[in-house]
Amino acid sequence: MSAQPLSALTTMRVGGPAEEFVTAHTRDELVEAAISLWQRSHDWLLLGGGSNTVVSDEGYPGPVLLVRTSGISQVEDPDLAPGSVRIRAEAGHDWDALVAECVNRGWAGIEALSGIPGLAGAAPVQNIGAYGQELSEVLHSIEFLDAATFEPRRMLAAELELGYRDSVIKQGLEGVVLSIDLVLADAAVVAAETGPEAISEPIRFAQLATALGVEVGSRVPLHTVRDAVLRLRAAKGMVLDEADHDTWSSGSFFTNPIVTERFARGLPSDAPRFPIVDPGEAPAVTTFEELAEGQPLRVPTPARERRVKLSAAWLIEHAGVPKGYRLPGSGAALSSKHTLAITNRGAASAADVGELARFIVQRVQQEFGLVLVPEPNLYGIEV
Template sequence: MTTLADLTTLRVGGPVAEYVEATTEAEILDVVRRADAEGRQLLVLGGGSNLLASDEPFDGVVVRDLRRGLALRESSACGGADVVIPAGHGWDDVVVEAIENDWSGIEALSGIPGSVGATPVQNVGAYGQEVGDVLAFVRTWDRGTGRIRTLARSELGLGYRTSILKRSMRDGDPVGDDGEPARRWAPTPRYVVLEVGLQLPLASRSAPVRYAELARTLGVEVGARVPSRDVRAAVLGLRRGKGMVLDAADHDTWSAGSFFTNPIVSDAVAAGLPEGAPRFPLGDGRVKTSAAWLISTAGFERGFGLPGPASLSTKHSLALTNRGTATAADLLALARTVRDGVAAAFGIVLEPEPVLLGVEL
């Protein structure tokens, strides 16, 4: 029997009642419509790199999108490369193809695991780039209306690690007479991503390097443009040093990447943080700070939890890792310890980045 441990990078999760591997859009839509008609829980899965699932059985339908292929619709000096990619295509494969074809703008997103369909949901970002920088549209199946809906970038409500796609996972339909939402869509959003359209500038050089750590690694000033291949090599080196490139032999990569998002707090809260705390003003009365800094400064260093079955990565304090025998319960206990310790030290409650399936933090 297939388990969610078999399908996720954290390698935890119970058995699945029904598992379907889909290779066409029609197969995906058939499964989604059937599950919704039967009132069953639905999980549309790509790479499984952003999910912490319960150890208990999942009494629903899991459909894994195995579609591959990248279509170049148009290429011009003015418009750049107009590419359309099915949701199941591996994200890092897109980055590789972009660099090989001199399409710029996603080179700093190298090495990120998972599929293309997840990138607009989270507005995936790293090292100064976000997928929203080059996103043109997302073609979706709207489970609420039972039809295809294409959302332009301007309609997606993109923000730091969020979008209306992600928010639709938790938002129900308008409340009924009983005061309860008529429908909850989690663990899959109301809008199931089918295809993603990107608009990538034609250039062999990168977009301006925005991230100080990456600029230092490349030996350039922030704002410089360098060959995209150099950016990819540098980013992969940085990610490997933090255990953020998947490697079955390295338990530091048995994770969901960064487990907590960087908190966005008010100016007043940011001003009360200790000297040396990272502060990134957003210009709207709010400041983003570093979850990794808060975790480390609260006393949770890399490797915290060892020699137990779950620990913080020995390479990066922001990743919770499975040391080989961890259960979801082990990882949740660790996450709660870290979250509560940071809250006690700084009054800031960290929010998890992965989707939590059948569990609560």
């Protein structure tokens, strides 16, 4: 297997060979392999489904640990609220298979995350989200193998500092996610008042509500939500399909920029803006009782300037880079369905992908004065 190129293990289908491949099929094998690699190699790559990884044509100059664990189990938790269920998924379990199993069992909370490629262990690293749902809303904890101690430990969701496509792991906390725990709604309990079918969490994303033919805030059968999300994603080339080159990608190649309202006011009036609920630190208040007790007066901290999220797809298209765009002679192109995915049209190299990404970043910076940030993990590729 050592001769296998990384192009065969990533959804972008580019990338040269690795120095060595190590495969872990169980939790214990994953722990043992990771510790062994830390002890003998400074640089090694952890690879799951390969949906968020792009490696250079030269390949990876070190070992690659393939996560191939699997399994879902229910966790007994006396602290759970009524009508909730806690489940544990091994890091190597296919994410969409996990969603499908939860929908089949009548557990609500991740149905709008259907069709996202990759494995469960990568979900908290990126804090995956789509169609009005985000992993941070349902993540209870993870089991994390810490590179500093070589000891597994449980980290609560709050410790991960989950943000928009971000976490402390993505920011540099070194280790391996062994499993994730989610707390979902037992939709059968909710549905008991409305009928026998398990009902979703409230629909919060307008595009999904429109596709379902309901108002935002409505609840519909879980399977109906999953089917609608899969149709929406497939229409955008975001459901893996061997025959569709629009799916030969790493999904959204750039994150949606988060900027201040002041900056956003300088953009064209039709540029989409999505408010970020982030009031910052509230002004400090000292009560009369605290003053009487001799406590010092707190110094107010001004709230941070309000922020908004922009649409990277809109910025790309309005910077003059349309759907399907490719540089002359390149094997990489923007998706023919939307402008946020860089795709392999069948014979792309990693160099082609990097060249197109750099061109897009340059065009958006020239047109709008901001720098797009790649979402996938890039190895040996400069953008």
